[in-house]
Amino acid sequence: MYRLISKHGRARRGEFKTVHGTIQTPVFMNVGTAAAIKGALDTFDLKDIGCQVELSNTYHLHLRPGDEVIRDMGGLHKFMNWDRPILTDSGGFQVFSLAKLRNIKEEGVYFSSHIDGHKIFMGPEESMRIQSNLASTIAMAFDECVENPCERQYAQDSADMTVRWLKRCKDELARLNSLDNTINKNQMLFGINQGSTYRDIRIEHMKQIVDLDLNGYAIGGLAVGESTEDMYNIIEAVEPYMPEDKPRYLMGVGTPINIIEAVYRGVDFFDCVMPSRNARHGTIFTSEGILNIRNAKYERDDRPVDPNCGCHTCRNFSRAYFRHLFKANEMLAMRLAVIHNLYFYNNLMAEIRSALDNGKFSEYRQSKLGVLDRHI
Amino acid sequence: MYRLISKHGRARRGEFKTVHGTIQTPVFMNVGTAAAIKGALDTFDLKDIGCQVELSNTYHLHLRPGDEVIRDMGGLHKFMNWDRPILTDSGGFQVFSLAKLRNIKEEGVYFSSHIDGHKIFMGPEESMRIQSNLASTIAMAFDECVENPCERQYAQDSADMTVRWLKRCKDELARLNSLDNTINKNQMLFGINQGSTYRDIRIEHMKQIVDLDLNGYAIGGLAVGESTEDMYNIIEAVEPYMPEDKPRYLMGVGTPINIIEAVYRGVDFFDCVMPSRNARHGTIFTSEGILNIRNAKYERDDRPVDPNCGCHTCRNFSRAYFRHLFKANEMLAMRLAVIHNLYFYNNLMAEIRSALDNGKFSEYRQSKLGVLDRHI
Ligand SMILES: [Zn+2]
Ligand SMILES: [Zn+2]
Numbered sequence: 001m002y003r004l005i006s007k008h009g010r011a012r013r014g015e016f017k018t019v020h021g022t023i024q025t026p027v028f029m030n031v032g033t034a035a036a037i038k039g040a041l042d043t044f045d046l047k048d049i050g051c052q053v054e055l056s057n058t059y060h061l062h063l064r065p066g067d068e069v070i071r072d073m074g075g076l077h078k079f080m081n082w083d084r085p086i087l088t089d090s091g092g093f094q095v096f097s098l099a100k101l102r103n104i105k106e107e108g109v110y111f112s113s114h115i116d117g118h119k120i121f122m123g124p125e126e127s128m129r130i131q132s133n134l135a136s137t138i139a140m141a142f143d144e145c146v147e148n149p150c151e152r153q154y155a156q157d158s159a160d161m162t163v164r165w166l167k168r169c170k171d172e173l174a175r176l177n178s179l180d181n182t183i184n185k186n187q188m189l190f191g192i193n194q195g196s197t198y199r200d201i202r203i204e205h206m207k208q209i210v211d212l213d214l215n216g217y218a219i220g221g222l223a224v225g226e227s228t229e230d231m232y233n234i235i236e237a238v239e240p241y242m243p244e245d246k247p248r249y250l251m252g253v254g255t256p257i258n259i260i261e262a263v264y265r266g267v268d269f270f271d272c273v274m275p276s277r278n279a280r281h282g283t284i285f286t287s288e289g290i291l292n293i294r295n296a297k298y299e300r301d302d303r304p305v306d307p308n309c310g311c312h313t314c315r316n317f318s319r320a321y322f323r324h325l326f327k328a329n330e331m332l333a334m335r336l337a338v339i340h341n342l343y344f345y346n347n348l349m350a351e352i353r354s355a356l357d358n359g360k361f362s363e364y365r366q367s368k369l370g371v372l373d374r375h376i
Numbered sequence: 377m378y379r380l381i382s383k384h385g386r387a388r389r390g391e392f393k394t395v396h397g398t399i400q401t402p403v404f405m406n407v408g409t410a411a412a413i414k415g416a417l418d419t420f421d422l423k424d425i426g427c428q429v430e431l432s433n434t435y436h437l438h439l440r441p442g443d444e445v446i447r448d449m450g451g452l453h454k455f456m457n458w459d460r461p462i463l464t465d466s467g468g469f470q471v472f473s474l475a476k477l478r479n480i481k482e483e484g485v486y487f488s489s490h491i492d493g494h495k496i497f498m499g500p501e502e503s504m505r506i507q508s509n510l511a512s513t514i515a516m517a518f519d520e521c522v523e524n525p526c527e528r529q530y531a532q533d534s535a536d537m538t539v540r541w542l543k544r545c546k547d548e549l550a551r552l553n554s555l556d557n558t559i560n561k562n563q564m565l566f567g568i569n570q571g572s573t574y575r576d577i578r579i580e581h582m583k584q585i586v587d588l589d590l591n592g593y594a595i596g597g598l599a600v601g602e603s604t605e606d607m608y609n610i611i612e613a614v615e616p617y618m619p620e621d622k623p624r625y626l627m628g629v630g631t632p633i634n635i636i637e638a639v640y641r642g643v644d645f646f647d648c649v650m651p652s653r654n655a656r657h658g659t660i661f662t663s664e665g666i667l668n669i670r671n672a673k674y675e676r677d678d679r680p681v682d683p684n685c686g687c688h689t690c691r692n693f694s695r696a697y698f699r700h701l702f703k704a705n706e707m708l709a710m711r712l713a714v715i716h717n718l719y720f721y722n723n724l725m726a727e728i729r730s731a732l733d734n735g736k737f738s739e740y741r742q743s744k745l746g747v748l749d750r751h752i
Contacts, residue, residue, distance in 0.1 A: 034704040035697070040416040040711040044692070065675065065700040072676050073696050081692050299441065300448050316420070316457050320449050321411070324441040328410040331707060335416040 001188070001215060002247045002268075006356060010239060010266035013356035016216075016247050018137045019186045020077070020085045025247060025268040026352050028259065028345045029053040029087055031276065034060045035070075035080050038276050039338030040331065043082040048312065049339060050346035053085045053137075055271050058130050059094035062122075063113055067133035075135030075183040087271075088136035089251075090127045090169075090192075093220075096145040104144065106161065124168035132176040135183035140218065141169045143192045148224045155196035159205040162194050166209055188215035190249060196221060197230050199237040206241040216269070217242050218249040223258075223272075232261060239266040256285060256348055256372040260365050263352055275345045279337035282326045285344045289376035293337070298323040311343035312336075377564070377591060378623045378644075382732060386615060386642035389732035392592075392623050394513045395562045396453070396461040401623060401644040402728050404635065404721045405429040405463055407652065410436045411446075411456050414652050415714030416707065419458040424688065425715060426722035429461045429513075431647050434506050435470035438498075439489055443509035451511030451559040463647075464512035465627075466503045466545075466568075469596075472521040480520065482537065500544035508552040511559035516594065517545045519568045524600045531572035535581040538570050542585055564591035566625060572597060573606050575613040582617040592645070593618050594625040599634075599648075608637060615642040632661060632724055632748040636741050639728055651721045655713035658702045661720045665752035669713070674699040687719035688712075 002025075005013045016023040030037060030051040037046065046054060056076060061067055073079045076086055095102065099111035099120075108123020122130075127142035143162045146155055170189060177185045191209040195201035209217065219238060222231045235250065242248050249269035250262050259270050275285060282294040286306035293305060304314035305322055313322070313336040325333035355364035378401075381389045392399040406413060406427040413422065422430060432452060437443055449455045452462055471478065475487035475496075484499020498506075503518035519538045522531055546565060553561045567585040571577035585593065595614060598607045611626065618624050625645035626638050635646050651661060658670040662682035669681060680690035681698055689698070689712040701709035731740035 034700075034706060036701055036704070036706040036708040038707065040707040042693070042708055042712070044688075060704075064704050065696070069675060069696065069700075073678060073694065079694075079697050079700075081697075299445060302449060312420075317418070318449065318455070320441070320445065321455050321457075324410075324445075324455075325412055328412070328436075328440050330410060330412040331414065331416040331710065332412040332418055334707065335711070336418070 002245055004244060008356055008359065008361045009264065011263050011356060011361050012266060012268055013353060014247070014268060016268075018085045018188070019184065020083065020137045023052050023085055024353055026259075026263045026349055027052050027269055028349045029055040029269065029271040030342055030346070031055045031271055031273050032080070033057045034064065035076060037338065037342075039280060039334045041335065041338055041342075043080050045339065046082065049343040050350065051084070051342070052346075053087055054080070054082055055087045055089065056134065056136065057091070057094065058088050058127060058134065059091035059098070061134060062091065062130050063115055067130040071133035071135070071183065075133075077135065085137040086134075087138040088131045088134050088140065090140040090142040091122055091130065092127070092140075092143045093145050093252075095122060106164075108142075124165040125172045128169055128172040128176060132173070132182055132184075132187060136187065137184070138188045138190055138216070139173060141166045141189060141191050141214075143194055143220060145221055145224075146194065146196055148196065148221075148226050150196040152198060152201075155194075155198055156201055159195045159201050162192070163205065163208045166191050166212060170212055170214065190214060190216040190218050192218045192220040192251070193238055194221045197226055197234065199234065202234055202238050203241055206238045210241060210243055214246070216247040216249060218251050218269075219267075220251045222250065223252045223254055228258065231258075232265065235262060235265045235267065242266070256345070257369065259348065260352065260368055260372075264361075264365055275341035276338045279341040280334045282333070282337065284337060285341050285372070286376075287372075289371060289374040291376050293319060293323050294326050295323070305340060306344070309340065309344060309347070311340050313340040313343075378621055380620060384732055384735065384737045385640065387639050387732060387737050388642060388644055389729060390623070390644060392644075394461045394564070395560065396459065396513045399428050399461055400729055402635075402639045402725055403428050403645055404725045405431040405645065405647040406718055406722070407431045407647055407649050408456070409433045410440065411452060413714065413718075415656060416711045417714055417718070419456050421715065422458070425719040426726065427460070427718065428722075429463055430456070430458055431463045431465065432510065432512065433467070433470060434464050434503060434510065435467035435474070435498075437510060438467065438496075438506050439491055443506040447509035447511070447559065451509075453511065461513040462510075463514040464507045464510050464516065466516040466518040467498055467506065468503070468516075468519045469521050469628075471498060482540075484518075500541045501548045504545055504548040504552060508549070508558055508560075508563060512563065513560070514564045514566055514592070515549060517542045517565060517567050517590075519570055519596060521597055521600075522570065522572055524572065524597075524602050526572040528574060528577075531570075531574055532577055535571045535577050538568070539581065539584045542567050542588060546588055546590065566590060566592040566594050568594045568596040568627070569614055570597045573602055573610065575610065578610055578614050579617055582614045586617060586619055590622070592623040592625060594627050594645075595643075596627045598626065599628045599630055604634065607634075608641065611638060611641045611643065618642070632721070633745065635724065636728065636744055636748075640737075640741055646725075651717035652714045655717040656710045658709070658713065660713060661717050661748070662752075663748075665747060665750040667752050669695060669699050670702050671699070681716060682720070685716065685720060685723070687716050689716040
């Protein structure tokens with residue numbers, strides 16, 4: 001499945017074969033929470049901006065339209081009209097961040113829908129059944145996402161329960177994959193490392209989940225308010241314990257520089273709502289730094305928002321027009337901004353892969369530090 | 377400029393040559409009020425859905441980003457990246473429907489911006505200067521839009537003033553077109569017939585504006601609350617007085633059936649916000665009738681919203697997915713709906729033109745009555 005093509009320090013250039021096509025890594029997955037990208041992008045737009053993997057959300061799709069509707073429509077690929085890989089998260093993060101009246105038990109989590117308040121139970125088996133109905137390429141394990149900061153004892157107990165849940169996920173997915181009417185019988189499972197900011201708990205937990213021989217491993221519970229240094233430290237702590245022949249996924253991260261730094265530390269997969277969320281507020285990532293297109297200085301600026309970018313927005317529209325669309329609250333502003341920011345992220349990954357292929361990753365990293373994260 | 381290709385009863389098949397290309401008529405103009413189509417469509421999307429003429433709004437663009445900004449950016453065509461004809465309305469309708477604290481004088485209208493309340497004066501000369509800065513293909517005359525119902529004396533006085541304003545529009549535009557730094561020196565002017573629902577005032581007014589020998593004539597002040605019968609009666613009353621060698625434009629109309637009925641009565645140009653506004657609420661025009669895609673019966677419907685439609689939405693996405701996007705409040709829902717509804721309108725006009733070309737307009741009209749306007 002995962003093939004390591006080359007290594008540069010800890011940074012890895014690889015590819016990951018799936019039934020829905022081969023993913024070139026490092027890769028950024030584009031977030032389409034409810035089977036649609038925020039900002040009015042459809043799956044044809046996703047192809048135009050170079051998206052390799054779409055990421056959808058188990059919790060949201062379970063509530064609306066219902067995973068059984070999507071199963072009846074032939075699975076998420078057919079529902080959205082997307083033939084490349086899809087990763088579904090487990091719903092765990094949303095259960096712990098959006099849902100009300102949570103009650104966490106060994107069997108799973110009792111909670112109320114954030115939409116209409118109706119009571120729902122979700123445990124490892126339920127999460128796998130939903131993801132099997134969605135028929136994504138990669139299912140994520142159902143885990144508890146602890147808050148930051150978190151008491152050591154709570155982090156330890158939660159990490160232990162997450163291992164027990166992970167075993168149940170693995171067993172249930174194997175059972176589901178063996179059923180005749182399962183849409184994607186090759187659905188893969190990634191386990192998720194937890195343990196808050198405690199290095200020893202993280203490492204011990206990583207060893208335990210690696211023993212379960214899953215298709216890939218994620219580092220979860222980061223980018224939840226800890227410092228960037230803490231985040232990099234945790235990656236550096238657990239990375240040596242992650243198998244070399246499996247992909248590594250850093251969940252919910254991050255800025256372009258965060259991504260370059262995590263690749264440098266051995267990570268292969270990324271996802272983040274930042275490029276699309278920031279886009280909707282006019283915050284644009286460019287090859288020269290970060291700008292806000294609403295700024296008055298762009299009123300008569302006829303250059304593209306990023307002169308070095310090949311996206312639809314930059315090829316066709318000026319900063320002046322783009323700024324006007326934001327000031328006039330036109331929906332088109334958000335679409336053009338999301339197209340650019342996601343293209344920028346996907347292109348960043350292509351540049352990283354190319355730098356790795358050419359043995360120039362170290363120079364590439366140095367050339368971007370202090371540039372991509374400055375405000376211009 | 378306008379060439380009458382064939383006539384079928386009062387219905388006309390023609391073409392209208394402009395510096396930005398030839399318009400095949402009857403035509404529906406797609407409304408992009410603030411230089412953008414509501415629903416996150418850009419000018420590339422407009423080409424995909426078969427739009428011949430884009431319509432933008434003088435009042436909105438004067439306020440935001442300012443017509444001088446657009447002039448400095450090379451005019452509206454360059455600003456939006458659109459190389460086909462653009463019609464700008466005069467701002468009159470918005471001054472009378474959106475602006476606050478109106479004070480109507482012989483010289484023009486004093487009012488306050490609906491955005492920030494600042495005081496603005498707009499008269500015939502100001503409207504022409506703004507439209508000259510926008511550099512649209514066709515400028516509309518600045519007129520008073522009276523409310524419905526309207527007292528006879530008020531309607532008469534207003535119609536008289538509109539003739540005086542129209543002469544000032546014509547003189548000012550001729551002056552602007554002769555200036556060296558004018559972007560579109562071939563900007564054309566359409567006059568607007570007014571007179572509320574009084575047939576004799578309408579007819580007398582039409583005769584007076586036709587005497588001014590303009591590039592085209594619009595029927596304004598309809599679709600403002602009067603009955604459909606009243607609207608058709610007014611068209612029938614004034615149409616015989618409209619020159620055969622000039623295009624006729626029915627402003628702000630209407631449903632697919634309204635358009636077919638107005639073509640039948642001799643109209644060539646149309647515009648309406650209905651297809652895009654309805655789209656944003658899930659109301660979809662189809663070849664079988666009008667449906668609301670939010671309806672529960674579409675939950676597992678894998679057919680396109682209109683099986684007879686060739687638009688991007690219908691070629692690629694199911695009713696089930698489309699409904700889900702609306703229920704989940706995804707911006708993509710509106711984009712896909714607007715794409716379909718505008719394609720439907722543009723395609724309706726292509727069908728009308730084809731029926732006229734083939735001498736089958738009467739049959740076409742009969743086959744659509746009771747179908748396109750039924751709710752399914
Ligand atoms: Zn770009
Ligand atoms: Zn369609």
